[in-house]
Amino acid sequence: MCGIVGLFAKNPEFEHDLGRYFAPMLLEMTDRGPDSAGFAVYRDAVSGTEHKVTLLATGDLSWREFEVAAESANVGFERIVVHDNHAVIVVAGDTEPFIAWVRGAYADLRVLSSGVAIEIFKACGIPEQVIERFGVNSMKASHALGHTRMATESAITTEHSHPFSTGDDLCLVHNGSLSNHNRLRRDLERRGVHFSTDNDSEVAAGYLTWRLREGDSLEQALTHAIADLDGFYTFAVGTRDGFAVLRDPVACKPAVLAETDHWVAMASEYRALAGLPGAASARLWEPEPGRIYSWEHADSRASA
Template sequence: MCGIVGIYLKNERLNPELGKLLAAMLIEMSDRGPDSAGIALYRDPVADSSCKLTLHTAGAYDWDALQTAMAAHLQADVKLEVHASHAVVIAATDVASVQDWLSAEHPELQIMSAGSCIEIYKEKGLPSEFVRQFKLHELNGTHALGHTRMATESAVTTEHSHPFSTGMDLCLVHNGSLSNHNRLRRFLRDQGVSIQTDNDSEVAAGYLMWRLREGDSLETALERALVDLDGFYTFAIGTRDGFAVLRDPIACKPAVMAETDDWVAMASEFRAIAQLPGVDNATIWEPAPATVYTWGH
């Protein structure tokens, strides 16, 4: 069992409150996932000539030194903001240069996300502790996904937590379990897709990364996923402009969606959505099995 939440703001006036709304939804899903919590937040897009990455490392870290070294090596302006065990880097250069330098010089750092507006934060422990550590109430944004994990098939670590990055400004959260992830992981690694853990959900993220790299649209990639992924799942996929939802054809894993003039939300259970303003007037429905739902600006 895990909990998934997603919120997409239609009314810009709510943008400053995104973190607060997400925090309330996430905490409500604690019973479904007390092992770890994570979010993908879309906010403050950088200029086309810049890129934004979220980095993570366990324990204390000299982020100031990293910022100085990165700016010197890339000969570019680098901004760095620390959020608990993570840091968001904005560099006035292309993303590949930053990724190459980090993997060569700083293998101790994990790149949680890369793109122009995505930020991914995830950590072991209860959602309420996560919300406190990362000061979620203070974070703005246009849309976000969240996940609370109850581990069933691999270890409880930050690396095994959701969301998983699936490419530039893309991420995936998953409630369920995949049964063909070992074979698929070997196949994807042969295709050159980097997969770091033995987690099944990371394989689903890697699968989407591979299909998108091969030129599929997100909708096409998700329709192919219905054929190639064997198991139970409700997925929520964050994109630069919005998010998508997909349930497997058997649809044992729960999902509910709701929409008002101000927002669209999805969650594993209604009680997460019940935290949102104006919910009494929301249109509420259950997404159909094997059907791709998308929202975007």
């Protein structure tokens, strides 16, 4: 079992309060996933050719020393904002030289996300601790996607926690379990997809990364996923401008969607939505099996 929550603001006023509404959603899913928690937040989009990279330090690391090293490495480093053992780095231009440098120079740093607006934070422990540690309540953001993990397929570590990055400004959270992930991982590794763990959900993320790299739209990539991923899943995919939701055709894993004039939300259960303003009168429904739902800006749509 795991818990998934997603919240998307439809207007600037709601963006201002997004963290305050998102934190209780994540908290409510504690008993679906007390092992670890994580979230992707889309905020403070950088401008021009700048990009953001979220890094996780898995060992002892002085961010100050890292900053000095990054400045002299000539990899586009501009600035750093440290959040505990995570840091968001802004680089000029493409992120590839910076990420290659990080991977080469720091064995205990993990790249959690890259893009214009996305930042990913995750940690072992109950959601309450994660919410506190990363200041979720005060987040101002256009949207956020969260996950509470009850591990069934692989170890409980921060690296095994969700969300997983699937490309620039993209991430995946998963409730369920995949049964063909080992074979898929081998296939994807041959195609150059990089994996950090033996986690099944990371394979789903790697699969989407590969399909998107091959030129698929997100919708096409998810359509291919229905054919190629064997197992149980409710997926939520964070995108630059919104998010998408997909349940496997058997649809054992729960999901509830809700929408008002001010927000769109998804969660594993209604109780995670119950505290949102206007939840009682929101349009509420269960996503149908094997159908892709997506939202961008204020425009909501669903496709078969």
